Amino acid sequence: MKQIDFDPIFSAAVRNELDARVTAPMTHIPFWRRHLRLGAGIFAGASILIGGAAAAAGLLTMPGANEVTELGASVVETATGTAAVQLGAVPDGATGILVSLTCLTPGTFTFGDVR
16 A cells, blocks of 8 residues: 655644644533533433333334234144144234144144144
């Protein structure tokens, strides 16, 4: 790479200006600006808290999160051995099913023909 050389007078002027701004005493922040900053901070904090509470309560779906919407009636089946569960017609807009299995007695679940 080719190094860029600045004019020494320009470099010295920039360096002096930066030094002056860094070492200058803090100027007084106007009253209205302090309140504006305080109000903006309170608004941002409240927005984060309210958004988090809404997401936790299920009122707000976070981007990229799974959203489960029940489109059909729940089907409950109690069976032993091999059993087929009739789910009925596929509701419009359905893209999958949610299955919950509960053992009433000690045993195992096996799925043979899973596609």
